[in-house]
Amino acid sequence: MWKKVYEWLDERLGLNDMYTNLLDRPEPTGNWWNTLGSASLFLFVMQGLTGIFLTVYYTPSPDHAYDSVQYIMEGVAFGWLIRGIHHWGATLMVLVVFIHMLRVFFTASFKYPRELTWLIGIGLLLMTLGMGFTGYLLPWNQRAFWATTVGTQIAGSVPFVGEFILKALRGGPDLSALTLQRFFSAHIWMLPALLAGLIGIHLYLIIKHGESHFPSKED
Amino acid sequence: MNDETKKKINARYERELNKGERFWPDSIFKDLIVSLGIFVLLVLLATFIGVSPEPKADPSDTSYIPRPEWYFLFIFKFLAIYGQIPVLGKIEWIATVLIPGIAVGILTLVPFIEKRPDRHYGKRILPISIMIIMVVGAVLLTMTSEVPTVSADGSKFLGYLQSISGLIIPTVAMTALILMSFVFKGTSTRTMIWTTVLASVSMILVSGVVLALHPRSVVEETEVATTLVDQITAGQDLYSIHCTECHGDDGSVAVIEGVEGLEGEEITPINSKDVLYTITDSAMYEVIAYGRPNAGMTPFGKAYGGELSKSEIDYMTIFMRYMWDDRFEAPEIKPLFPALADGEVPSYDVHIQPVAKRYCVSCHRAGKENNNYLMTSYEEILTTGDNAEKNIIKGDESSYLLQVIQEHAIMDPENPEEELIGVMPPSKALKPDVVDVFVRWIMNGMPQTAEEAAALFVLPTPEATAAP
Numbered sequence: 001m002w003k004k005v006y007e008w009l010d011e012r013l014g015l016n017d018m019y020t021n022l023l024d025r026p027e028p029t030g031n032w033w034n035t036l037g038s039a040s041l042f043l044f045v046m047q048g049l050t051g052i053f054l055t056v057y058y059t060p061s062p063d064h065a066y067d068s069v070q071y072i073m074e075g076v077a078f079g080w081l082i083r084g085i086h087h088w089g090a091t092l093m094v095l096v097v098f099i100h101m102l103r104v105f106f107t108a109s110f111k112y113p114r115e116l117t118w119l120i121g122i123g124l125l126l127m128t129l130g131m132g133f134t135g136y137l138l139p140w141n142q143r144a145f146w147a148t149t150v151g152t153q154i155a156g157s158v159p160f161v162g163e164f165i166l167k168a169l170r171g172g173p174d175l176s177a178l179t180l181q182r183f184f185s186a187h188i189w190m191l192p193a194l195l196a197g198l199i200g201i202h203l204y205l206i207i208k209h210g211e212s213h214f215p216s217k218e219d
Numbered sequence: 220m221n222d223e224t225k226k227k228i229n230a231r232y233e234r235e236l237n238k239g240e241r242f243w244p245d246s247i248f249k250d251l252i253v254s255l256g257i258f259v260l261l262v263l264l265a266t267f268i269g270v271s272p273e274p275k276a277d278p279s280d281t282s283y284i285p286r287p288e289w290y291f292l293f294i295f296k297f298l299a300i301y302g303q304i305p306v307l308g309k310i311e312w313i314a315t316v317l318i319p320g321i322a323v324g325i326l327t328l329v330p331f332i333e334k335r336p337d338r339h340y341g342k343r344i345l346p347i348s349i350m351i352i353m354v355v356g357a358v359l360l361t362m363t364s365e366v367p368t369v370s371a372d373g374s375k376f377l378g379y380l381q382s383i384s385g386l387i388i389p390t391v392a393m394t395a396l397i398l399m400s401f402v403f404k405g406t407s408t409r410t411m412i413w414t415t416v417l418a419s420v421s422m423i424l425v426s427g428v429v430l431a432l433h434p435r436s437v438v439e440e441t442e443v444a445t446t447l448v449d450q451i452t453a454g455q456d457l458y459s460i461h462c463t464e465c466h467g468d469d470g471s472v473a474v475i476e477g478v479e480g481l482e483g484e485e486i487t488p489i490n491s492k493d494v495l496y497t498i499t500d501s502a503m504y505e506v507i508a509y510g511r512p513n514a515g516m517t518p519f520g521k522a523y524g525g526e527l528s529k530s531e532i533d534y535m536t537i538f539m540r541y542m543w544d545d546r547f548e549a550p551e552i553k554p555l556f557p558a559l560a561d562g563e564v565p566s567y568d569v570h571i572q573p574v575a576k577r578y579c580v581s582c583h584r585a586g587k588e589n590n591n592y593l594m595t596s597y598e599e600i601l602t603t604g605d606n607a608e609k610n611i612i613k614g615d616e617s618s619y620l621l622q623v624i625q626e627h628a629i630m631d632p633e634n635p636e637e638e639l640i641g642v643m644p645p646s647k648a649l650k651p652d653v654v655d656v657f658v659r660w661i662m663n664g665m666p667q668t669a670e671e672a673a674a675l676f677v678l679p680t681p682e683a684t685a686a687p
């Protein structure tokens with residue numbers, strides 16, 4: 001019975017092809033440091049899942065943001081767990097992505113033919129930091145408010161266009177409801193969409209070229 | 220890169236593949252183990268450390284010291300150190316835009332800067348050394364981010380040390396490494412490795428000295444009440460301290476008594492429907508933050524020169540709503556202190572401190588008329604006051620404090636017609652259980668902690684416990 005279902009699906013989806021092309025590939029003998037990329041991916045997925053749950057109760061307005069987060073922590077069943085995982089996941093993701101980059105650098109895995117994988121990777125690193133920066137404001141507490149005030153000020157110090165960047169980030173001269181709305185939108189739509197797209201290309205390139213082998217004296 | 224090298228690289232990779240493993244299940248297996256470990260770690264962190272509570276954003280509180288997410292701390296520290304450089308340090312955008320821009324640019328272009336096909340560490344000493352110095356520098360900047368470049372006493376010594384470890388050593392070391400690779404080509408790899416090790420170790424040592432010399436500052440934590448019950452309690456304490464002298468402890472005062480300048484002033488009781496139904500939460504915030512300067516109520520919000528933060532004013536509003544406004548149903552509130560059993564001795568931490576905060580601190584704190592008797596800490600309660608030696612006498616019922624809270628005013632010995640100390644609190648007598656707490660505490664030697672109090676527990680006599 002299951003065999004029949006599988007064969008039917010295989011005919012339309014090409015499951016066997018997928019298996020041979022994606023999973024049953026040869027790889028150089030692996031190393032535990034090579035798990036950091038998939039760990040980054042896992043953290044990205046976790047952030048996505050917990051983040052989706054958080055948006056159920058979170059309200060991006062200066063009047064309600066703080067209280068809605070408070071409600072998630074105190075009123076919602078397991079809200080504290082979801083927020084806790086999202087909070088620590090953010091920290092861990094930055095750490096893991098950074099160490100992943102260091103390992104790629106130290107094993108020189110960015111060299112021919114994987115230069116593009118590295119370029120996309122830098123994009124991923126910057127986006128991850130951007131997620132951290134925009135997410136930090138959302139709880140609308142003292143820490144968030146003042147860190148973002150200073151953070152956007154730094155962006156405002158760019159010569160000539162600083163003023164414009166500052167206003168574009170804040171939605172005006174000061175931090176306001178608009179800023180929160182903007183950061184929220186960036187945090188849940190723009191940056192994750194970009195990240196997901198870039199991760200897709202990153203993974204395609206990795207499958208295309210295969211995982212690099214650990215360099216030995218020969219290389 | 221010419222085609223021949225490419226072919227060689229591909230052939231070499233082919234050989235590695237042949238003696239390698241399968242993606243499924245070998246590699247995936249390791250990936251899954253690590254991901255599972257991370258998941259467990261996340262759940263543990265969320266459960267046992269959690270997210271530390273913070274007060275609500277208060278745009279008017281400019282005294283707040285901004286702290287970014289930890290992974291941006293090194294940039295902040297770098298900016299502070301850079302700002303010390305004469306002349307150049309004044310051009311902010313060099314540090315905020317140019318240097319980070321160049322750093323990210325170089326990082327992005329790494330595959331095109333380092334074009335040689337060599338992959339083994341031995342053939343990549345220069346890039347690896349630079350990366351190590353950068354990473355060590357960033358980690359150290361993050362660790363020393365709490366240390367200001369100008370100390371509280373105006374000394375710039377720590378600031379100079381930080382420039383040495385965060386700016387000078389890394390710059391010198393990297394310049395030396397680059398010179399060794401491109402100018403003095405004869406330099407052995409040994410020398411380069413030693414340069415890196417030496418630079419890193421000295422950076423770590425100097426930062427260690429900075430951390431050791433930096434006086435641990437006690438971070439002033441604002442109390443954050445997270446549950447509704449905590450918020451109501453916090454609000455009630457704040458209300459008792461700041462508002463009771465004019466509005467009374469239950470908001471019912473209609474004619475102000477005993478407040479200089481407002482004697483006999485008629486006001487609307489703030490626990491009445493008139494006030495509670497007409498003033499919304501945000502208007503209430505405004506009333507408390509801005510006060511009613513024309514009517515005699517001073518501003519309380521930090522923005523207007525008061526001392527209360529946004530969160531604190533919110534707690535008071537929550538307290539007033541849940542305790543006075545009949546449209547809100549109050550949750551069960553914890554008693555101010557746990558009831559005392561027979562023979563149990565109260566302690567400062569558990570009993571006296573909350574009682575004093577609720578009933579006495581509104582007058583007995585700095586800046587109020589109170590015979591210089593302050594009650595905000597254990598030491599103050601025991602040692603301050605014009606009559607300090609008579610206020611609290613261990614085991615003595617005639618201690619002034621015990622007399623005045625039991626409605627016996629103390630008469631001036633030199634002038635028996637005059638009151639030396641009136642009854643306390645002046646407006647409304649304490650409930651018997653609160654008086655009992657003070658009596659037992661002073662009669663049994665004023666223990667500070669719950670443990671000290673427990674050691675003083677007097678076993679009730681058998682008759683007292685015998686069931687009737």
Ligand code: HEM
Nearest residue numbers: 034036037038040041101109117118121122124125211212
């Ligand atoms: C959201 C962030 C990222 C995700 C989800 C991710 C994911 C992955 C995965 C799953 C792999 C294969 C397994 C491994 O080698 O660990 C990989 C490899 C790689 N990554 Fe990333 N990555 C991220 C960020 C970065 C960054 C910041 C860089 C560097 C700038 C980078 C550069 C590379 C390179 C060059 C490879 C190929 C390594 C090799 O073949 O040995 N990635 N990445």
